[in-house]
Amino acid sequence: xxxxxxxxxxxxxxxxxxxxxxxxxxxxxxxxxxxxxxxxxxxxxxxxxxxxxxxxxxxxxxxxxxxxxxxxxxxxxxxxxxxx
Amino acid sequence: xxxxxxxxxxxxxxxxxxxxxxxxxxxxxxxxxxxxxxxxxxxxxxxxxxxxxxxxxxxxxxxxxxxxxxxxxxxxxxxxxxxx
Numbered sequence: 001x002x003x004x005x006x007x008x009x010x011x012x013x014x015x016x017x018x019x020x021x022x023x024x025x026x027x028x029x030x031x032x033x034x035x036x037x038x039x040x041x042x043x044x045x046x047x048x049x050x051x052x053x054x055x056x057x058x059x060x061x062x063x064x065x066x067x068x069x070x071x072x073x074x075x076x077x078x079x080x081x082x083x084x
Numbered sequence: 085x086x087x088x089x090x091x092x093x094x095x096x097x098x099x100x101x102x103x104x105x106x107x108x109x110x111x112x113x114x115x116x117x118x119x120x121x122x123x124x125x126x127x128x129x130x131x132x133x134x135x136x137x138x139x140x141x142x143x144x145x146x147x148x149x150x151x152x153x154x155x156x157x158x159x160x161x162x163x164x165x166x167x168x
Binding site: 024027028029030031033034035036037038039042043046047051052053054055057084 | 108111112113114115117118119120121122123126127130131135136137138139141168
């Protein structure tokens with residue numbers, strides 16, 4: 001189960017592109033605020049495994065490579081809980 | 085440039101999973117309402133080209149294979165304009 005506060009603490013490296021509260025800094029990147037938690041976790045898992053390609057997948061694979069399952073759940077919980 | 089009304093008219097086959105107004109029917113799928121238009125267009129282009137994998141990319145490639153650039157722009161405009 002994801003922990004929102006822990007997710008926020010772990011989100012610093014996400015914020016440059018996706019915004020501190022999930023509003024992307026560039027319209028080529030997705031907003032994450034209010035996105036479905038299960039989808040966000042799946043996307044992070046896919047990036048980490050290298051099974052998701054396209055877009056910024058190379059960068060995302062690098063950013064997710066060291067994440068644990070708990071990190072992924074926490075980050076998904078944090079962004080899902082942000083107001084779109 | 086995307087046309088919102090035309091995008092709505094073309095969105096029928098998207099709605100089963102992503103909702104008529106971009107609220108996904110299953111939390112494993114992403115909400116599209118209020119997502120960045122440029123990101124949505126890029127994602128559709130990547131799916132169509134087959135350069136995006138992971139998640140439901142196989143299904144998305146099938147759904148996007150017949151889309152024109154104008155269709156993609158219209159669909160991106162429609163979902164970006166929906167209230168999250």
